[in-house]
Amino acid sequence: MKKLLATVAAFLCTGFAQGSDFVNGRSVISLAQLNEMFADMRSNPGYRKWDVDGPLLWGYFFTDPSSKKLQAAADHLSSNGYRFVKIFPTEDRSTFFLHVEKIEHHTPDSLHQRNLEFYKLASRFRLQSYDGMDVGPAAR
Template sequence: MDNIPNKNITIEQLDEMFSNIAEQGQWDLSQPLLWGYFFTDNDLNKLELAMPKIQAMGYSVVGIFQAEKEDVNEPDLFFLHVEKPEIHDSKSLDKRNDEFYIFAYQNGLDSYDGMDVGPVAQ
Protein backbone atom coordinates (compact mmCIF):
# COMPACT_ATOMS: atom_id res chain seq x y z
CA MET A 1 0.00 0.00 0.00
CA ASP A 2 2.70 2.46 -1.01
CA ASN A 3 4.30 2.67 2.47
CA ILE A 4 1.55 4.98 3.75
CA PRO A 5 1.53 4.70 7.58
CA ASN A 6 -1.49 2.80 8.95
CA LYS A 7 -3.27 2.72 5.58
CA ASN A 8 -6.18 0.30 5.65
CA ILE A 9 -8.64 1.59 3.01
CA THR A 10 -7.73 0.06 -0.35
CA ILE A 11 -8.34 1.38 -3.85
CA GLU A 12 -10.47 -1.74 -4.42
CA GLN A 13 -12.73 -0.76 -1.52
CA LEU A 14 -13.05 2.74 -2.96
CA ASP A 15 -13.82 1.36 -6.43
CA GLU A 16 -16.63 -0.68 -4.88
CA MET A 17 -17.93 2.32 -2.90
CA PHE A 18 -18.08 4.51 -6.02
CA SER A 19 -19.72 1.72 -7.99
CA ASN A 20 -22.40 1.41 -5.30
CA ILE A 21 -22.98 5.18 -5.25
CA ALA A 22 -23.32 5.23 -9.05
CA GLU A 23 -25.74 2.26 -9.01
CA GLN A 24 -27.96 3.94 -6.42
CA GLY A 25 -28.11 6.99 -8.67
CA GLN A 26 -29.07 9.46 -5.97
CA TRP A 27 -25.98 11.67 -6.33
CA ASP A 28 -24.23 13.09 -9.36
CA LEU A 29 -20.58 12.12 -8.90
CA SER A 30 -19.51 14.78 -11.40
CA GLN A 31 -20.70 17.49 -8.98
CA PRO A 32 -19.30 18.43 -5.56
CA LEU A 33 -20.48 16.27 -2.67
CA LEU A 34 -19.88 16.93 1.01
CA TRP A 35 -17.02 14.68 2.06
CA GLY A 36 -16.52 14.14 5.78
CA TYR A 37 -13.23 12.86 7.17
CA PHE A 38 -12.53 11.45 10.63
CA PHE A 39 -9.46 11.32 12.85
CA THR A 40 -9.27 9.55 16.21
CA ASP A 41 -7.25 9.81 19.36
CA ASN A 42 -7.56 9.00 23.05
CA ASP A 43 -6.15 12.46 23.84
CA LEU A 44 -8.62 15.26 23.16
CA ASN A 45 -5.80 17.84 23.25
CA LYS A 46 -3.99 16.23 20.30
CA LEU A 47 -7.12 16.53 18.15
CA GLU A 48 -7.61 20.14 19.25
CA LEU A 49 -4.01 20.91 18.23
CA ALA A 50 -4.61 19.33 14.81
CA MET A 51 -7.73 21.43 14.12
CA PRO A 52 -6.05 24.67 12.96
CA LYS A 53 -3.69 22.69 10.74
CA ILE A 54 -6.55 20.94 8.98
CA GLN A 55 -8.50 24.20 8.72
CA ALA A 56 -5.46 25.75 7.03
CA MET A 57 -5.82 22.99 4.41
CA GLY A 58 -9.31 24.31 3.57
CA TYR A 59 -11.44 21.95 5.66
CA SER A 60 -14.25 22.98 8.00
CA VAL A 61 -14.31 21.47 11.47
CA VAL A 62 -17.67 19.89 12.28
CA GLY A 63 -16.60 19.06 15.81
CA ILE A 64 -14.90 16.68 18.18
CA PHE A 65 -17.07 13.91 19.54
CA GLN A 66 -16.46 11.37 22.26
CA ALA A 67 -17.26 7.77 21.33
CA GLU A 68 -19.70 5.89 23.49
CA LYS A 69 -18.10 3.24 25.67
CA GLU A 70 -19.32 -0.32 25.93
CA ASP A 71 -17.35 -0.65 29.17
CA VAL A 72 -16.70 2.22 31.60
CA ASN A 73 -13.12 0.99 32.00
CA GLU A 74 -12.31 1.56 28.31
CA PRO A 75 -10.12 4.57 27.60
CA ASP A 76 -11.80 7.64 26.15
CA LEU A 77 -11.85 7.81 22.35
CA PHE A 78 -12.46 11.07 20.52
CA PHE A 79 -13.29 11.71 16.86
CA LEU A 80 -12.38 14.88 14.99
CA HIS A 81 -14.84 15.32 12.10
CA VAL A 82 -13.92 17.69 9.27
CA GLU A 83 -15.59 18.24 5.92
CA LYS A 84 -15.28 19.91 2.55
CA PRO A 85 -17.32 19.93 -0.66
CA GLU A 86 -15.21 18.10 -3.25
CA ILE A 87 -15.48 16.06 -6.42
CA HIS A 88 -13.83 12.65 -6.16
CA ASP A 89 -13.40 9.41 -7.98
CA SER A 90 -11.73 6.38 -6.43
CA LYS A 91 -8.23 7.51 -7.46
CA SER A 92 -8.56 11.06 -6.15
CA LEU A 93 -10.15 9.84 -2.92
CA ASP A 94 -7.36 7.30 -2.48
CA LYS A 95 -4.87 10.17 -2.82
CA ARG A 96 -6.84 12.27 -0.29
CA ASN A 97 -6.91 9.32 2.12
CA ASP A 98 -3.13 8.93 1.74
CA GLU A 99 -2.69 12.62 2.62
CA PHE A 100 -4.82 12.13 5.74
CA TYR A 101 -3.03 8.95 6.83
CA ILE A 102 0.23 10.91 6.60
CA PHE A 103 -1.34 13.91 8.39
CA ALA A 104 -2.48 11.67 11.27
CA TYR A 105 0.96 10.06 11.49
CA GLN A 106 2.84 13.38 11.39
CA ASN A 107 0.58 14.87 14.06
CA GLY A 108 0.83 11.87 16.39
CA LEU A 109 -2.87 10.99 16.13
CA ASP A 110 -4.05 7.44 16.74
CA SER A 111 -5.64 7.19 13.30
CA TYR A 112 -7.23 8.61 10.23
CA ASP A 113 -10.47 6.66 10.48
CA GLY A 114 -11.96 7.18 7.02
CA MET A 115 -14.66 9.20 5.36
CA ASP A 116 -18.33 9.56 4.64
CA VAL A 117 -20.18 11.41 1.91
CA GLY A 118 -23.48 13.13 1.41
CA PRO A 119 -25.12 15.86 -0.62
CA VAL A 120 -24.00 19.46 -0.26
CA ALA A 121 -26.70 21.42 1.59
CA GLN A 122 -28.47 23.85 -0.71
Protein backbone atom coordinates in the same frame (compact mmCIF):
# COMPACT_ATOMS: atom_id res chain seq x y z
CA MET B 1 -29.79 10.99 4.19
CA LYS B 2 -28.63 9.32 7.42
CA LYS B 3 -29.54 5.97 5.91
CA LEU B 4 -27.43 6.73 2.84
CA LEU B 5 -24.46 7.78 4.96
CA ALA B 6 -24.91 4.66 7.06
CA THR B 7 -24.86 2.58 3.88
CA VAL B 8 -21.54 4.11 2.82
CA ALA B 9 -20.14 3.69 6.33
CA ALA B 10 -21.32 0.07 6.48
CA PHE B 11 -19.78 -0.58 3.07
CA LEU B 12 -16.48 0.86 4.17
CA CYS B 13 -16.48 -1.07 7.44
CA THR B 14 -17.28 -4.40 5.81
CA GLY B 15 -14.93 -3.78 2.92
CA PHE B 16 -12.18 -2.50 5.15
CA ALA B 17 -11.38 -5.92 6.53
CA GLN B 18 -11.19 -7.44 3.07
CA GLY B 19 -8.37 -6.60 0.69
CA SER B 20 -7.00 -3.64 2.58
CA ASP B 21 -3.71 -2.02 1.69
CA PHE B 22 -1.13 -1.17 4.32
CA VAL B 23 0.82 2.02 5.11
CA ASN B 24 3.46 1.84 7.83
CA GLY B 25 2.14 -1.59 8.80
CA ARG B 26 -1.40 -0.30 9.32
CA SER B 27 -4.41 -1.30 7.27
CA VAL B 28 -5.75 1.45 5.02
CA ILE B 29 -8.68 1.81 2.64
CA SER B 30 -7.56 0.48 -0.72
CA LEU B 31 -8.15 1.93 -4.18
CA ALA B 32 -10.06 -1.26 -5.04
CA GLN B 33 -12.44 -0.60 -2.12
CA LEU B 34 -12.97 2.97 -3.30
CA ASN B 35 -13.66 1.81 -6.86
CA GLU B 36 -16.26 -0.57 -5.44
CA MET B 37 -17.76 2.17 -3.26
CA PHE B 38 -18.15 4.54 -6.24
CA ALA B 39 -19.65 1.74 -8.37
CA ASP B 40 -22.11 1.02 -5.55
CA MET B 41 -23.06 4.69 -5.28
CA ARG B 42 -23.69 4.84 -9.04
CA SER B 43 -25.85 1.70 -9.07
CA ASN B 44 -27.77 2.18 -5.81
CA PRO B 45 -31.13 3.90 -6.40
CA GLY B 46 -30.76 5.83 -3.12
CA TYR B 47 -27.75 7.68 -4.52
CA ARG B 48 -29.25 8.60 -7.90
CA LYS B 49 -30.23 12.02 -6.55
CA TRP B 50 -26.54 12.71 -5.95
CA ASP B 51 -24.13 13.80 -8.64
CA VAL B 52 -21.55 11.14 -7.79
CA ASP B 53 -19.28 12.60 -10.47
CA GLY B 54 -19.57 16.15 -9.11
CA PRO B 55 -18.99 17.96 -5.83
CA LEU B 56 -20.19 16.13 -2.72
CA LEU B 57 -19.88 16.83 0.99
CA TRP B 58 -17.03 14.63 2.24
CA GLY B 59 -16.61 14.10 5.97
CA TYR B 60 -13.25 12.92 7.31
CA PHE B 61 -12.61 11.35 10.73
CA PHE B 62 -9.54 11.04 12.95
CA THR B 63 -9.24 9.36 16.36
CA ASP B 64 -7.06 9.75 19.41
CA PRO B 65 -7.33 9.45 23.21
CA SER B 66 -6.25 13.12 23.43
CA SER B 67 -8.78 15.74 22.37
CA LYS B 68 -5.93 18.31 22.48
CA LYS B 69 -3.99 16.47 19.78
CA LEU B 70 -7.15 16.29 17.69
CA GLN B 71 -7.71 20.03 18.18
CA ALA B 72 -4.22 20.73 16.83
CA ALA B 73 -5.04 18.62 13.75
CA ALA B 74 -8.40 20.40 13.44
CA ASP B 75 -6.68 23.79 13.47
CA HIS B 76 -4.29 22.64 10.76
CA LEU B 77 -7.11 21.24 8.61
CA SER B 78 -9.23 24.37 9.11
CA SER B 79 -6.36 26.51 7.89
CA ASN B 80 -6.32 24.32 4.77
CA GLY B 81 -9.98 24.80 3.86
CA TYR B 82 -11.70 22.07 5.86
CA ARG B 83 -14.69 22.97 8.01
CA PHE B 84 -14.38 21.85 11.62
CA VAL B 85 -17.54 19.97 12.63
CA LYS B 86 -16.74 18.68 16.12
CA ILE B 87 -14.59 16.62 18.43
CA PHE B 88 -16.65 14.08 20.32
CA PRO B 89 -15.90 11.24 22.74
CA THR B 90 -16.73 7.58 22.29
CA GLU B 91 -19.37 6.22 24.63
CA ASP B 92 -16.74 5.00 27.11
CA ARG B 93 -14.77 8.26 26.74
CA SER B 94 -11.55 6.35 26.03
CA THR B 95 -11.15 7.90 22.58
CA PHE B 96 -12.21 11.05 20.78
CA PHE B 97 -13.20 11.54 17.16
CA LEU B 98 -12.41 14.61 15.09
CA HIS B 99 -14.87 15.27 12.26
CA VAL B 100 -14.03 17.77 9.50
CA GLU B 101 -15.71 18.21 6.15
CA LYS B 102 -15.31 19.84 2.78
CA ILE B 103 -17.26 19.99 -0.45
CA GLU B 104 -15.01 18.31 -3.00
CA HIS B 105 -15.22 16.48 -6.29
CA HIS B 106 -13.57 13.08 -6.00
CA THR B 107 -12.89 10.13 -8.22
CA PRO B 108 -11.75 6.88 -6.64
CA ASP B 109 -8.16 7.88 -7.51
CA SER B 110 -8.38 11.38 -6.03
CA LEU B 111 -10.11 10.08 -2.88
CA HIS B 112 -7.41 7.45 -2.54
CA GLN B 113 -4.78 10.20 -2.69
CA ARG B 114 -6.70 12.26 -0.12
CA ASN B 115 -6.88 9.25 2.19
CA LEU B 116 -3.13 8.64 1.85
CA GLU B 117 -2.52 12.32 2.72
CA PHE B 118 -4.71 11.95 5.80
CA TYR B 119 -2.95 8.76 6.95
CA LYS B 120 0.32 10.74 6.75
CA LEU B 121 -1.27 13.70 8.56
CA ALA B 122 -2.45 11.40 11.37
CA SER B 123 1.10 10.08 11.67
CA ARG B 124 2.59 13.57 11.64
CA PHE B 125 0.28 14.71 14.46
CA ARG B 126 0.83 11.37 16.24
CA LEU B 127 -2.88 10.57 16.23
CA GLN B 128 -4.20 7.11 16.87
CA SER B 129 -5.71 6.95 13.37
CA TYR B 130 -7.24 8.48 10.33
CA ASP B 131 -10.49 6.58 10.54
CA GLY B 132 -11.95 7.18 7.08
CA MET B 133 -14.69 9.23 5.50
CA ASP B 134 -18.37 9.53 4.83
CA VAL B 135 -20.17 11.30 2.03
CA GLY B 136 -23.41 13.11 1.42
CA PRO B 137 -24.93 15.47 -1.09
CA ALA B 138 -23.47 18.97 -1.24
CA ALA B 139 -25.91 21.58 0.06
CA ARG B 140 -27.43 23.69 -2.69
